[in-house]
Amino acid sequence: MSITIEPTVRVETRRQPIPPRERLEPIFEVEGLDAIYGAKAAIKDVSMEVYKNLVTAIIGPSGCGKSTYIRCFNRMNDLIPTFRQTGTIRYHGQDICASNIDPVAVRRNIGMVFQRPNPFPKSIYDNVAWGCRVLGMKEDLDARVERALTQAALWDEVKDRLKASGLSLSGGQQQRLCIARAIAVEPDVVLMDEPASALDPIATQAIEQLMHQLKSQYTFVIVTHNMQQAARVADMTAFFSISQGGEGERYGELIEYDATEKIFTAPSDKRTEDYVTGRFG
Amino acid sequence: MSTQDLTGPGLRLDHLPRRKRVNRTMEGLAWLAAAIAIAILGVVVYSVGQRGWSELNLNLITKQPINFSLTNAPQGLSNAFAGTIVIVGIAMLMALPAGILVAVYVNEFAPAPIRSVITLVIDVLAGVPAIVIGIFVFVLLVVGSGQSGLKGSFSLAILMLPFVARTTIEVLALVPNALREASLALGVPRWRTTLSIVLPRAIGGILTGTVLAVARVAGETAPLLFTSSVVGVQTDWNPAHALQTIPVAIFELSESPDPKDHARAWAAGFVLLIFILFASLTARWLATRNARKLAGR
Amino acid sequence: MSAADISTEPTRRPFTGRRVRFGDVSLQLVAGAAALGVTVLVGLIVWKIVDGSRLAIVKNGWAFLIRVAWNPVPGRELYGAASFLFGTVLTSFGALLIAAPLSIGVALFLTELAPRVIQGPVTALVETLAAVPSVLIGLWGIYVLGPVLRTSIESWLHTVFGFIPLFGDPSAAGASIFTAIIVLTIMILPIVSSISRELFREVPSELKEGALALGTTRWEMVRGVIFPYARGGIAAALILGLSRAMGEAIAVTQVVGGSPTIQWNLFSTGDTLASKIAAAYQGAVTSLQLSSLIYLGLVLLVFSLLANLVAQWIVRRVARKHGVTRGGHV
Structure with a gap:
């Protein structure tokens, strides 16, 4: 029995067509990744590749381990005492989960923007400049700050009050400030954990535009619970869902990973289809 | 203020009058308890002020006391003021860095089991009576080599340490994890995150805790009795000597038979x-101001 | 737009091998050393006090604890802690008996009754009381409180309840165990009330509203919801108050009069462990006397360690029960 899918999400065509897979350069290769808190698995057996200079979205119902997953890419989960993981994540061919890898160096290359804006209690200027200074990128600091703020589409709004506290900005501006802070230190990859979940539509739009403009320089991985957002910004989309194991165990699992267009218009898995057509959760 | 009782058919109001009477009595007692607590403070402050007023003049801080005084020459307690400044100042320099470091360890580095051990140790240390700290430092340092201001400072620092550590742990716990994560996600190492992001954010609370701790130990007598109390009348700023302090001076003067000594005790007590x-009020003000600032100005 | 054009190609920096960061390691080492230092310090306190009292322990053993004697005359030396233990227990429990209802009343007032505008100031004033140095409370105790108590409450209680041994003849000096009890009450009142206040504030408002919605009066809500919820915490607060009262040396020394006997009369002079030690600060004549004083300190230390451990145990158990966890940290 075949079902014809009426996509509930209108896919905008601002995205350029993705080159064929063999011409894509994988930046992350995830293999058999399990992430475990204490005795409870959050995600199990995830394998996928993330490609350079694309925006990759991770979608799925809440509780499917999206956030846990994205925090594996820059070892942020190391900070949680009971956390363990097995499997590998290769970044440019190098396993970053290995114990001999310095998590600080990993994070230096792979920046992150968090769900809730978390500016430092410093001035707008220092919020951006502090990381550069600490990491030794001291030359042309002013130009660097201006560039980062411009890229984050915040410069025009704050150029006259760079000395004001970062906390004096609105929520949307704060989040863009956090993005500026992340890109000012020139990472290779920017991870975004539901960056727009606490923002108004205008701020959300600004952030999406930003990803679009910057993806020629950076690789973005974005977790979102908002399918429209994934459809708008992502080149590739991974759909995670909650699976039931034995004894009532529930864990997140990668169901399907493909070009965004394919995920939203012709998914190959029934569960993906249910989710994107709104029949799930 | 009285309220109208509901009346009407079908309303169940069993024993209501009695229950309301009990309630009113209990509420009245609670008001009374609060009034008593405040009245005590008022009476203490008033009696200290009233009795100390006559001797409250510049002589108190500029003139030295006179041994076995039979004269009416003006005398003061300049030695005690100097000693208190020196001893409390050095105690602060000892306790503050140690307390902050302990708190940083507990909050930023210690694994959970060690964290609970250290907090328990801090709580236990806070509960050791001041007089026991006094004889501890006496046995450890004074026996055989004599008293000194420095040893007095050490005993006060032991009293301050758990206080500073506790308040700092509390403030560090209030620093949002999001800030630590933001810094770490930039690839900033942990020590730099702690020193440049976490501690500056907590500095207001640490300052408040320090002011309170200083206020507390400035009035401590017990630990100093055994470590810095056998003193001369000279005004002395050298912490290698035993130094007089205000609380010890008050303690000694309070046992003197001479009413003039009592007046000086009251005056020093008033200061x-x-x-x-x-x-205390400054600390409270700092705390509210800080809370307002943390809440986003 | 111009700034955006100066885009730099992000460069990848190598990160092979886990670098041992000098900064991380040294901060952790220094902070860890401080934490270890505190632990060692507590151990050292216990050890030094035990060590200092060794001579008295060897000479007297347990008999020290039940003997009433304090005779430092060389040749006829005899020491015992019984009268000081008695005085400590009598004064600290007496103070707790008065301070407990008073503190809980203050805490209830502050959390449940006080109009918003006076809540802050009253809290500040009660906490300020805790900041008044004990030597000042003592000074006030001898010259203001003592005489007042002797002529009013003490003589009245003696006249009316004189048949009870506790209410004997008021001592002439004004110094008495009763004055010490009142002074200690004043000193532990702010401590117990501020802990209780925090406890009452933690009672979930849904619980309180649930009770009030049943048609209970405020007092019935307090008895039925707040007290049971905060019971463990209040016990811990009272133990901490008791421990504080036992350990207070200065103010008690000033007002208690210092007599090494066991008397049931609250209005006569007495002595406590802490005040005996404090009163001997000008020096001991013999090494056995010094060692016996430190032995008194050991007894005090054991009391306060026990009290604090029990209180902390209760606090942690209650916290677990109520699901309060210390904020997790990165």
């Missing part, structure tokens, strides 16, 4: 009390 009240 001490004003300092401590001022410090």
